[in-house]
Structure formats: structure tokens, C-alpha cells
Amino acid sequence: MKLPKIRELIEAIKALIVGPYTSKFPKKPHTPYKSFRGQPKFNEDYCVGCLACEQVCPAKAIDHKDIKNGKTAKRIIYHYTDTCIFCGECEAACIAEHKGIKLTNEWDLAFFDRSKAFETIERELVLCEICGSIIAPKKHILWIVEKIGELSFSNPTLYQTRLKELGLADDNLIASIKENARDDRIKTLCAHCRRQTTLTTKNSKTGG
Amino acid sequence: MKKTIIPIGPYHPLQEEPEFFMLTVEGETVVDVDVQIGYNHRGIEKLSELKSFDQSTFVIERICGICSTSHPFAYTRAVEDIEGVEVPMRAKYIRTIIAEGERIHSHLLWLGLAGHFLGYNTVYMWVWKLREEILDVMEIISGNRNNYAMFKPGGVRRDINPEDIPLIMKKLDKIVPTLKMLFKAVRDDPVIHARTKGIGVLTKEASINFGALGPTSRASGVARDVRKDTVYGAYHEMDWDMIVTNNGDVFDKVVVRILEMFESVKIIKYCLLHLPDGEIDLKIKNIPPGEGIGTHEAPRGETFHYVRSDGSNSPVRHKVRAPTFMNLPTYKATIKGEKIADASIILAAIDPCYCCTERMSIRDTKGERLFNGKELIRLSQIKTQTLKQKLGVKETSLEKLVQGKP
Numbered sequence: 001m002k003l004p005k006i007r008e009l010i011e012a013i014k015a016l017i018v019g020p021y022t023s024k025f026p027k028k029p030h031t032p033y034k035s036f037r038g039q040p041k042f043n044e045d046y047c048v049g050c051l052a053c054e055q056v057c058p059a060k061a062i063d064h065k066d067i068k069n070g071k072t073a074k075r076i077i078y079h080y081t082d083t084c085i086f087c088g089e090c091e092a093a094c095i096a097e098h099k100g101i102k103l104t105n106e107w108d109l110a111f112f113d114r115s116k117a118f119e120t121i122e123r124e125l126v127l128c129e130i131c132g133s134i135i136a137p138k139k140h141i142l143w144i145v146e147k148i149g150e151l152s153f154s155n156p157t158l159y160q161t162r163l164k165e166l167g168l169a170d171d172n173l174i175a176s177i178k179e180n181a182r183d184d185r186i187k188t189l190c191a192h193c194r195r196q197t198t199l200t201t202k203n204s205k206t207g208g
Numbered sequence: 209m210k211k212t213i214i215p216i217g218p219y220h221p222l223q224e225e226p227e228f229f230m231l232t233v234e235g236e237t238v239v240d241v242d243v244q245i246g247y248n249h250r251g252i253e254k255l256s257e258l259k260s261f262d263q264s265t266f267v268i269e270r271i272c273g274i275c276s277t278s279h280p281f282a283y284t285r286a287v288e289d290i291e292g293v294e295v296p297m298r299a300k301y302i303r304t305i306i307a308e309g310e311r312i313h314s315h316l317l318w319l320g321l322a323g324h325f326l327g328y329n330t331v332y333m334w335v336w337k338l339r340e341e342i343l344d345v346m347e348i349i350s351g352n353r354n355n356y357a358m359f360k361p362g363g364v365r366r367d368i369n370p371e372d373i374p375l376i377m378k379k380l381d382k383i384v385p386t387l388k389m390l391f392k393a394v395r396d397d398p399v400i401h402a403r404t405k406g407i408g409v410l411t412k413e414a415s416i417n418f419g420a421l422g423p424t425s426r427a428s429g430v431a432r433d434v435r436k437d438t439v440y441g442a443y444h445e446m447d448w449d450m451i452v453t454n455n456g457d458v459f460d461k462v463v464v465r466i467l468e469m470f471e472s473v474k475i476i477k478y479c480l481l482h483l484p485d486g487e488i489d490l491k492i493k494n495i496p497p498g499e500g501i502g503t504h505e506a507p508r509g510e511t512f513h514y515v516r517s518d519g520s521n522s523p524v525r526h527k528v529r530a531p532t533f534m535n536l537p538t539y540k541a542t543i544k545g546e547k548i549a550d551a552s553i554i555l556a557a558i559d560p561c562y563c564c565t566e567r568m569s570i571r572d573t574k575g576e577r578l579f580n581g582k583e584l585i586r587l588s589q590i591k592t593q594t595l596k597q598k599l600g601v602k603e604t605s606l607e608k609l610v611q612g613k614p
Contacts, residue, residue, distance in 0.1 A: 004397045032347070058259060058263035085266060085270075085355070086352065088357065092365065
């Protein structure tokens with residue numbers, strides 16, 4: 001009976017010297033380990049708005065809304081903190097060098113209003129010139145151009161967006177090109193309208 | 209003597225999970241026990257069928273908060289079994305490290321709770337303080353204290369940073385002396401002896417008959433361990449002992465679990481020192497049609513997963529069998545004849561996990577359970593009768609033959 005009691009005493013004295021394992025949290029801020037999986041955050045510089053993260057998310061914590069307003073449109077991507085499980089699949093699937101959405105070290109995510117527990121990122125969308133439907137975010141098209149290089153000159157949607165972005169072409173210049181060729185071919189088109197203009201001359205003013 | 213029924217649960221301040229025990233007692237002696245579960249059913253198998261193979265891993269991880277490695281381990285092995293592929297060696301080592309880390313923290317959690325059930329709160333506090341160290345190790349490796357999100361079909365999702373290894377080793381070295389002290393405390397403390405020795409004995413024969421798994425069976429002298437019996441992970445690469453004791457009482461179950469933790473520390477240390485170079489992921493593109501099974505020795509016993517694929521993106525059928533499903537019936541052998549004050553520690557001795565076990569429950573519209581064989585046979589008979597009425601058949605030809613009518 002003596003030995004166990006002595007052992008308990010030794011442990012008690014040790015605990016007195018070492019102190020508690022817990023940290024004095026509100027007074028001393030907590031810094032997690034470098035590898036800690038905290039809240040995923042969008043990166044304004046890298047995110048191209050491709051929605052790869054939305055597809056792979058196992059908890060459906062990432063969602064998007066496309067808002068069309070006349071000739072301009074924007075895509076808002078939501079990340080809901082309350083449904084997120086911090087697995088990091090979004091970061092692993094991100095096409096922009098895994099930097100478009102990245103897990104941070106942030107762990108202090110308590111909130112009072114659940115409906116406000118989300119963060120957003122906005123991306124400008126490119127619309128089809130004929131039917132007005134959404135093609136892709138502008139940044140995504142520019143990302144494709146960068147990836148495929150000169151091959152992008154086979155597709156007017158790609159090179160026009162690129163040239164407009166660089167300031168090398170504007171609508172007047174493109175209009176002058178159109179006079180010398182089939183006008184419907186040199187347009188920013190969605191996949192459906194592109195197929196139609198390839199097979200028919202339905203959308204052409206000059207008639208091909 | 210008059211029999212009394214004592215209900216424990218389904219919602220009881222003593223319990224961590226909703227479960228219902230019906231103890232039949234004569235005086236102070238327990239003569240029978242009935243267990244009802246099904247309060248925790250969440251339809252995980254169906255959820256898994258709705259998600260893709262990669263996404264399912266995260267759902268499977270959330271079957272149980274403590275076994276958050278065992279289920280994905282068995283699931284990914286089942287998916288790899290469909291394809292018939294071998295995971296890279298480095299991935300195997302990392303999987304083994306995570307699985308053994310989980311075993312340590314699960315056993316420590318149980319040990320603390322066992323101390324709490326015995327009214328030995330000092331053990332409870334010591335052990336849970338010690339558990340923080342291993343949870344920190346898990347956070348360094350995987351980025352979270354629990355729900356590690358390390359597994360994916362074909363490998364692991366995160367590599368171990370070589371810079372972190374010294375820190376992990378330091379933390380593991382810290383665990384060992386405290387574990388030794390705990391083992392000594394259990395070995396020579398007369399209070400623990402008095403409360404656990406000869407209590408809730410599960411004999412070797414009963415263990416085999418009930419099909420008990422994991423530490424529950426190993427404490428009864430049944431030398432079975434998936435890690436030794438099948439070749440998977442990195443377990444066959446090193447020397448480690450399977451802990452087997454012969455008495456089968458609560459004391460032996462405590463001893464088996466404590467000694468297993470030493471082995472786990474040994475395995476993790478070997479893996480970290482001999483971590484091979486190379487890929488950590490096979491990058492599986494698609495899963496062919498077929499079916500596969502995967503097993504893993506979870507802290508509580510063997511976890512079994514069955515996955516069937518039809519070549520599409522998500523499993524067609526996913527079946528989970530958790531170790532507690534097999535260990536639960538051993539109550540019938542262990543608790544009979546014991547005093548009611550010992551009931552809580554005997555019920556806790558198998559380290560039950562009900563959220564792992566609850567895969568199916570049948571209820572009628574009034575909330576009554578339709579669970580036992582009698583009810584099912586009655587339902588079957590009613591169905592035949594209604595079918596007969598619908599078809600307008602009064603007596604089938606077979607019945608006529610049986611009754612001897614021409």
C-alpha cells in the first residue's frame with residue numbers, strides 16, 4: 001500500500017514543479033503548429049474561378065452564384081465556414097498552382113450568426129456575344145491562354161480576351177477585322193454557338 | 209428471489225453515447241443483460257454511396273471520432289483491393305504511423321475512462337494529460353488533433369516533413385516513462401487489483417464462441433491480430449510482440465491495452481527512423497467494376513469494409529462492420545453473476561463504440577423496434593397472408609398436400 005501512495009506523491013510534486021499542461025489561453029495567444037489545417041482562404045491574385053474546388057469538396061462547403069447584369073456578369077464563389085471540414089481537398093485540386101484557395105493557420109472561427117459564416121471571392125465572367133450565356137471567368141480564359149501558348153490563336157474567344165486584357169485590341173479594331181472575314185467566326189462565343197457557326201452560316205451577316 | 213429490471217440509458221449522464229442496457233437483477237447480482245442500440249444511426253453507408261470514392265473517405269472518417277483512421281484505412285484497402293494495386297512503401301509507412309498513433313490515444317482515452325468508472329480520478333487526470341502529447345504528435349503530422357484526413361485510395365494525402373521528425377521523437381520519448389509509471393501503478397495498486405481482478409471474466413472458449421475481437425479476445429488468450437495475420441501496412445517490416453494474456457478479466461484487458469501502447473510507440477519509432485523515400489500516392493484515375501474487402505486492426509478489434517464498384521465514380525454498395533458489433537454480445541458471458549456496482553466497469557471493459565456499430569435499425573411507424581427474429585418471422589407470415597388475399601388464393605397446393613387433402 002505504501003509504494004503506490006509514494007508514487008502518487010512524487011507525481012503530485014512533479015506536477016507542481018512542471019505546472020499544468022494546458023495553456024493560459026485568453027491571456028496568451030495560441031499559435032498552432034505550422035502544419036495545422038485551419039480555415040481555407042481564397043487568394044485574390046491566384047484564384048481563376050474555375051470551380052474545381054466546388055466539385056471535389058466532400059462537405060459541399062463551397063458554392064457559387066453567377067449574377068448577370070445586362071452585358072456584364074460576375075461569379076461569386078462562397079466558402080461556408082460552418083460546413084467546412086478543413087480537409088484541404090480544395091487546395092489539392094486547385095488548378096492555379098494550389099494557391100487559389102489555401103488552408104491557413106487560422107483556428108479562431110467562432111461566430112454568433114451562422115448565416116454570416118462565409119467568405120466570398122468575385123470573378124468577372126465573359127459572355128457569349130450571340131446568345132449571352134456564360135462562357136467562363138475572364139481569369140480562367142487567360143489562364144488557359146497562358147498554358148497553351150500560341151495554340152490559343154486557333155480560338156477567337158481565347159485570343160480576343162487575351163489581346164483585350166493586354167490593351168492591344170479594342171472593339172473598333174476587332175470590328176475592322178470582321179469586315180474582311182466571316183463576322184460570326186471572329187467573336188467571343190460559347191461552346192454551343194461555336195459549334196453552330198462552324199456547321200452553319202445562321203449567325204453570319206455576310207453569309208460566309 | 210424477485211427479479212428487478214434496472215434500465216440504464218438511453219440518455220444517461222454516465223454515458224458518452226446513447227445506448228440502452230436493461231440489467232435484470234436478483235438482489236444485487238446481475239442475472240441477465242439486454243442491450244439495445246440504434247439511437248445513433250446516421251445512414252453513413254448510404255451517404256458513402258452518394259459521394260465519389262475520394263469524397264467517401266472523409267465521410268467514413270466521421271463514422272467514429274476515435275477510430276478516425278481505422279475506418280478510412282480499411283476502406284482504402286477495400287478500394288485498392290478492387291483494383292488490385294499496391295500502395296507505395298512510403299505511403300504504407302505513413303499509414304502505419306498514423307494508425308499506431310491513433311491506437312495509443314484511443315487506449316489512453318479508454319484507460320482514463322476506466323479510471324473514472326472505478327472512482328480513481330487521479331488515473332483519469334494523469335492519462336488524459338499524457339494523451340495531449342500524442343494528440344500533438346498527430347497534429348504535427350496531419351494538421352489536426354483528430355479526423356486526420358490523411359487517407360485516400362492509392363496512398364496518403366500528406367507527407368511527413370523530415371524537419372518534424374526530431375520533435376515527434378522527442379514527444380514520443382516523453383510518453384514512454386509516464387506509460388511505465390502507469391503500468392507500475394496498475395500492476396501494484398491494491399485498489400485497482402481489488403476492483404478489476406476476477407471481475408467480468410471472459411473465458412477463452414466464450415471468446416471464441418462469441419467471436420470477440422481485438423484486446424477483448426487477446427486478454428482471454430486468443431492470439432489473433434489482423435496486423436500479424438495479414439500482410440498490410442508496414443507491420444511485417446519490423447519486430448513487435450502481440451500482447452496475449454490468459455485470464456480474460458477486466459484487469460487483463462487493462463494490462464493488454466497498456467502493453468500494446470508500448471508496442472505502438474516502438475512501431476512508430478521504427479517507421480520514423482526507417483521512412484523510405486519515394487512517392488506517397490499512386491494517383492488512381494478510375495476504379496474498375498468489381499468488389500473488394502479491406503480490414504484493419506482498429507484499437508477495439510478488426511474493422512471490416514466491403515466496397516462494390518460498377519465502374520462509375522462512386523461505390524454502389526459499402527458495408528461497414530465495426531469491432532464493437534462482435535464484442536457487444538460478450539456481455540452475456542461476462543456480466544452474469546457479477547455485482548451491480550461492477551456493471552459499469554464490465555460494460556466499459558470491451559471499450560464499446562456505438563456510433564461505429566450502428567449501421568442498421570428497423571422501426572415501425574410508432575417508433576417500436578422490429579429487431580428480433582420473432583418479429584421478423586411474424587412480419588414475413590403477415591406478408592404471405594396479405595399476398596394470398598390479394599391473389600385470391602385460399603389454400604396453396606402445397607398446403608393441401610401437407611394437410612392430406614386430395
